[in-house]
Amino acid sequence: MTFKTQLRYRFGDIDDAGIAYYPKLLHYFHSAFEDWWSDALGRPYPALLHDDKLGLPTVKLEAEFFSPVRYGDEPWVHLGVLRIGNSSVEFGFWMTRGDDPKPLCRARVVTAAVNMATLQKCRLPDVWRERFAEFTLDEADFPTAR
Amino acid sequence: MTFKTQLRYRFGDIDDAGIAYYPKLLHYFHSAFEDWWSDALGRPYPALLHDDKLGLPTVKLEAEFFSPVRYGDEPWVHLGVLRIGNSSVEFGFWMTRGDDPKPLCRARVVTAAVNMATLQKCRLPDVWRERFAEFTLDEADFPTAR
């Protein structure tokens, strides 16, 4: 099972070439990550950070941009879990439009569990290890346009 | 005496109409405010916030947008101090292009001195009261295009 959420690409998130500015696409992937916490895991990310003192900052990123996203697009952003390590978790994100399964862009994002009080790495708690496993994405199912 | 700093309007700060997205113009005014602390007052704003526990959040804003700013513009952003109250300080910001004194946009920004530990209002310290006064801008000199 993977998670998806629909987002409105906004008027001010466009660049001077008239298409999505790519750092904003990565912002939309992070927004989907936040929606996953709120809507799928039932623990809003701010509560995780502030109350549980657990964070998942990005340490590594690989992104591919296949087709331009434009103002007016209301893309689906998909999230799956590619790998769960001791402290690291690798996510796969991709964006699609309408019913077309072909991705507009995708990113592989490696995060590290950190104790927010110290910003030091920690083991991913078992409670989340189990919940994350529900969203496992096999490498073979991570869609590509290439 | 007023302060000015030149900024490069960036590729990703444009909207779908091909001109500056107005919240970004306000971001550029805030950037000029930060440059004023670093380059004119000699106390970077992060040091003021973190070490002196003093901040100047915006409580009120009036802005006028006279002419579009485009990608490739390297506008001058000007700052002057319109009024110093007990805790509040009113700034005038405006943007010009090249040697043309006519403003592209301007904003009147009221800030309140706050203790960053509590986010409660406090009296603006005398040391800053005196320094700010060097940058006084008379209402009559706050340029308008109307």
Add this chain to the structure above:
Amino acid sequence: MTFKTQLRYRFGDIDDAGIAYYPKLLHYFHSAFEDWWSDALGRPYPALLHDDKLGLPTVKLEAEFFSPVRYGDEPWVHLGVLRIGNSSVEFGFWMTRGDDPKPLCRARVVTAAVNMATLQKCRLPDVWRERFAEFTLDEADFPTAR
């Protein structure tokens, strides 16, 4: 009748003081304006811009920030129409949290109808004049915290 939409304040829209960066609050007001076109008027703003060649850029803005917005807030953003002129339209926006009607911030935004092919002012078309009137907000009903 006024329009409202609920937005998630995002992880990256916070400033170094740990609260909402005010240009981002104005971005959220613009996002609500876009949602109003899509969800209430039934004509997405990109279609208005690209197909109808009509835009409503902001020419004047007055904003007040009463209480900080924080990460984790999912504020309601409200929109009403304060005044319809020949080409100009004045909107009132405000943000509330949960069931509390007290605004966190508000803005009075004057826009001008422009022909997107020329960026010149034009008369607001009658079809929109009538639809906008459905969302009239009396000055007395524009909430303030002061």
Add this chain to the structure above:
Amino acid sequence: MTFKTQLRYRFGDIDDAGIAYYPKLLHYFHSAFEDWWSDALGRPYPALLHDDKLGLPTVKLEAEFFSPVRYGDEPWVHLGVLRIGNSSVEFGFWMTRGDDPKPLCRARVVTAAVNMATLQKCRLPDVWRERFAEFTLDEADFPTAR
């Protein structure tokens, strides 16, 4: 020879964890790319886009984030050219602080030369091929913290 430019990390480019929001770090890499055009190549990127109808959108990205960037940092952003293909150009970007050569983060960014009138790939013009070669960065010199 590689290019470097110093940037001020801004108050509003911080996330709720109090450190740089990673999509903003990529925005700063793009800003350095724009500065390279203006300050090193002598052809501002807007002129390239608008007048020469040539653009270099990002098609692939690999980024690593080694150490947090904080408000108050005025990082150096470095740019070198890792590979020049027929239409694609691969850049290496990295950020350092003060005199410390250890990178805070780095990214490998593959761009494709496109005709801005059609957004179709084109051969990178020879004039730029030669100028880009002046900024060649050997893979072995692309700094890493790992």
